Amino acid sequence: MSDDPSLDAAYALDGAEGARRLYRDWAASYDGDFAAVQDYLLPAHVARHFANLGGQGPVLDVGAGTGLCAEGLARAGIGPIDGIDLSPDMLAIARAKALYARLLEADVTGPMDLPHAHYRGIVSSGTFTLGHVGPGAIAGLLAHAAPEALIVLSVNVKHWDSAGFDAAFEALAGRITSPDRQEVMIYGPAADPAHRDDRAWLVSFRTLA
Numbered sequence: 001m002s003d004d005p006s007l008d009a010a011y012a013l014d015g016a017e018g019a020r021r022l023y024r025d026w027a028a029s030y031d032g033d034f035a036a037v038q039d040y041l042l043p044a045h046v047a048r049h050f051a052n053l054g055g056q057g058p059v060l061d062v063g064a065g066t067g068l069c070a071e072g073l074a075r076a077g078i079g080p081i082d083g084i085d086l087s088p089d090m091l092a093i094a095r096a097k098a099l100y101a102r103l104l105e106a107d108v109t110g111p112m113d114l115p116h117a118h119y120r121g122i123v124s125s126g127t128f129t130l131g132h133v134g135p136g137a138i139a140g141l142l143a144h145a146a147p148e149a150l151i152v153l154s155v156n157v158k159h160w161d162s163a164g165f166d167a168a169f170e171a172l173a174g175r176i177t178s179p180d181r182q183e184v185m186i187y188g189p190a191a192d193p194a195h196r197d198d199r200a201w202l203v204s205f206r207t208l209a
């Protein structure tokens, strides 16, 4: 894997160590050189969808990164917001924005020191994607969701098929409502042509009562 902090390097990640290294090198320039230049729409899509579906706090932002999704949640008046992320460097940028009640450095695919059955909402933008997190992490997150919690995750369209999200959601059928999926553009028209047409599903569902 290249250490160059780029989208292609991110999509080619293959483990936690590589992710920590890439996001260490990317954190300081992520909001400016990536999100602004590439017209990165996805965090705002996730936050808006969560708000439009009546989402409420406390909410957990999974793969919080520099806090772009929390910016959208806060604009919609939603809080308190907790966040988890593998990268201490991305979390440091998020922390400086003072949007989160709590930020935890943790791998979402393992045990997380978070309260059980607590969150009325869970959101995630850009983390269920190629080279990052697969559907196996969803079951672990559900342990931290309150009954009837609203969950809105973005899943890269290419990742959906290659990582087996259909089968994973079928296996969760007794624990959550049937997931709804809406397709959105990840980037706006100003993005690099190589990624301008990249798309994600906004997947929404609730835990059962």
Ligand SMILES: C[S@@+](CC[C@H](N)C(=O)[O-])C[C@H]1O[C@@H](n2cnc3c(N)ncnc32)[C@H](O)[C@@H]1O
Pocket: 016, 019, 023, 042, 043, 062, 063, 064, 065, 066, 067, 068, 069, 084, 085, 086, 087, 090, 106, 107, 108, 109, 124, 125, 126, 127, 132, 133
């Ligand atoms: C593309 S960034 C998205 C950040 C932010 N949500 C956004 O939309 O701007 C992906 C984030 O997922 C985090 N990440 C990757 N693998 C992870 C894992 N296994 N557990 C927790 N966070 C992870 C990375 O550190 C990075 O901050």
